[in-house]
Amino acid sequence: MDLVLFGPPGAGKGTQAKRLTELLKVPQISTGDLMRAERGKGSAIGKKFDEYMSKGLLVPDELVLELLAQRLAEPDAKSGAIFDGYPRTVPQAKALDELLAKVGRKVDVVVSLEVKLEEMIERIVLRRSCEACGQIYHLRYNPPPSPDRCTCGGKLVQRPDDTEEVVRKRNEEYLSKTAPLLNYYGPKGLVRPVDGVGSLDEVTARVKAAASDGG
Numbered sequence: 001m002d003l004v005l006f007g008p009p010g011a012g013k014g015t016q017a018k019r020l021t022e023l024l025k026v027p028q029i030s031t032g033d034l035m036r037a038e039r040g041k042g043s044a045i046g047k048k049f050d051e052y053m054s055k056g057l058l059v060p061d062e063l064v065l066e067l068l069a070q071r072l073a074e075p076d077a078k079s080g081a082i083f084d085g086y087p088r089t090v091p092q093a094k095a096l097d098e099l100l101a102k103v104g105r106k107v108d109v110v111v112s113l114e115v116k117l118e119e120m121i122e123r124i125v126l127r128r129s130c131e132a133c134g135q136i137y138h139l140r141y142n143p144p145p146s147p148d149r150c151t152c153g154g155k156l157v158q159r160p161d162d163t164e165e166v167v168r169k170r171n172e173e174y175l176s177k178t179a180p181l182l183n184y185y186g187p188k189g190l191v192r193p194v195d196g197v198g199s200l201d202e203v204t205a206r207v208k209a210a211a212s213d214g215g
């Protein structure tokens, strides 16, 4: 199954995508994670990504597409994927359709996680993630065993683009460039809106129900 997990920054896409991988037995493909990995390596392309990411701006489509195509070609994504943070523009959605069509696949369902701006900001500024395993925590709603340590023992860090100022910019990018994707997927009958507010388990149950509705 190919599932797009859609929603504004801080909607819980990454957290829910990780939970869904077990149910659907397909990997999470997060272009944000792939970019952070390149940035961590200090590669030339990683530095280029950072110029945009640190300002809360979208990375240009052609750079993202190359990253996505490489990841999608890996063996674990042979029978499907959960797309987290991709597509973010209409050209990216069209490119995804073309890539999937080449291997006889298509987007089966778009689960749209809905949360309000003020809730998003509170979620994001209290978000921490593990440098070692990628686990995501929220200091209030999903607290780690200690404020700077993951259960795996790894160090917890705050993403540099998780400040209120950058989040507001990311939200503007979302509203102007990403939200219009609902007009692209809507008429195809693929969008399943899901209330993103609630406990992690509640939201996961809603996402699972929406995903099976599309499968």
Ligand code: AMP
Residues within 6 Å of the ligand: 009, 031, 032, 033, 035, 052, 053, 054, 056, 057, 058, 059, 060, 064, 084, 085, 086, 087, 088, 092, 161, 170
């Ligand atoms: P995320 O981890 O999905 O919140 O993404 C963090 C940042 O990476 C975004 O604010 C963008 O700067 C960049 N990014 C991630 N995915 C994409 C994408 N599909 N298109 C453009 N920029 C992206």
